[in-house]
Amino acid sequence: MTSATDPRPRPADGHGAAGATVPVRLIATDLDGTLLRDDKSVSERTVAALAAAEAAGIEVFFVTGRPARWMDVVSAHVHGHGLAICANGAAVVDLHAGGKIIEVRPLERADARATVEALRAAAPGTTFAVELTTGIHYEPGYPPFLFDPAAGIGTAEELLHEEVPGEGAPVVKLLAHHPAITPDDFLDLAREAVGSLGTVTRSSPTALLEISGPGVSKASTLARCCAERGIAPEEVVAFGDMPNDIEMLAWAGRSYAMGNAHPAVLAVASGRTAPNEEDGVAAVIEQILTER
Incomplete structure (x- = not known):
């Protein structure tokens, strides 16, 4: 059985991307309670893992409930790619342009x-x-x-x-x-x-x-962004910890609930990793790069 500190995926339960049979092209990660430590910092290990992923040609999307103006917590860690999905999918933001909103899916x-x-x-x-x-x-x-x-x-x-x-x-x-x-x-x-x-x-x-707005979620906006890039769900690895991550984790080919995740998130993810305080996202990224 996969433990909270074991980054290896469980079978993907119909997602078609268990193990490393499908190359990963995009990493989608929540921020609070997931990528960020509890003090809202990004650990040195996580910074290195994100940089290594992008150096290997894997896109990294920050997918968060935060508004665009609160994205300074990761703005220093954006490398070749600078798009983020904010406000639970309601806004697509260009972090290279100081958090400029480039697409809005509003609530009427x-x-x-x-x-x-x-x-x-x-x-x-x-x-x-x-x-x-x-x-x-x-x-x-x-x-x-x-x-x-x-x-x-x-x-x-x-x-x-x-x-x-x-x-x-x-x-x-x-x-x-x-x-x-x-x-x-x-x-x-x-x-x-x-x-x-x-x-x-x-x-x-x-x-x-x-x-x-109706139909707006992290998953639906991530799916749109991936389709624009020709990236299939089975080529995506997603991380999250709270109910607003559930649809995204269910959509991605490989998904990980943090060790500190809500029970409903643990139930839907295809894998489980260490808590945010123990760099669970970095642990999985390191494993992915080893597989490659």
Whole structure:
């Protein structure tokens, strides 16, 4: 049985890429709880592994729930390739251009307003934040973003209002927080309440949900980027630790849950590696390069 510290893959359960029979062309990795240490640093071992992968001709995509403006944690470790998928697939970002957003898959404001209404009815006490391409804004009762001191504060309806319909900054995602419901229960409740209005997921250990446009996920945007490059799913290795990584891990030919991953992530990944604090991503990359 594969252990938490063994980077070797288990059978891929239908992905068609167990072992090293298909050459790896792209590595897709989550950041928080996965590539990054708990202090948000990138270890020397991981920096070396990323550089070695790119030197071997393997593309590296950072695929994260973070907004573009929070990508400075890895900007120094971008080599030949500089694209990242941010906000759970809602934005494609050019890290070589200072985090410039080059593609947006927005949550329509009408759907965002309907989502707010649905969640307020289903889970009274929910507070919201609105992530725009220009920055984040939140309701008075929402946990403040210490990294965004310039954020605007108002009701969700005020934050989603446009002076001229269709001319406001695109909504990258809606965030919903509840002070009492457990994280997984809140996720289940919200998915039922929101339905087809948007894609609901979570990456926080608290009851903080992230809502993107319908069909928008890390997996769907990664699939689009790979198709543009002629890269098949079986040529992709993906890493993650939280529910917002599940679709990506299921899509990739070879996928790894971190040793610190959520149980639902452990259930879907085709392999398991060491926790983020023990450089689990680097361990697998080193193994891949040895196989080559």
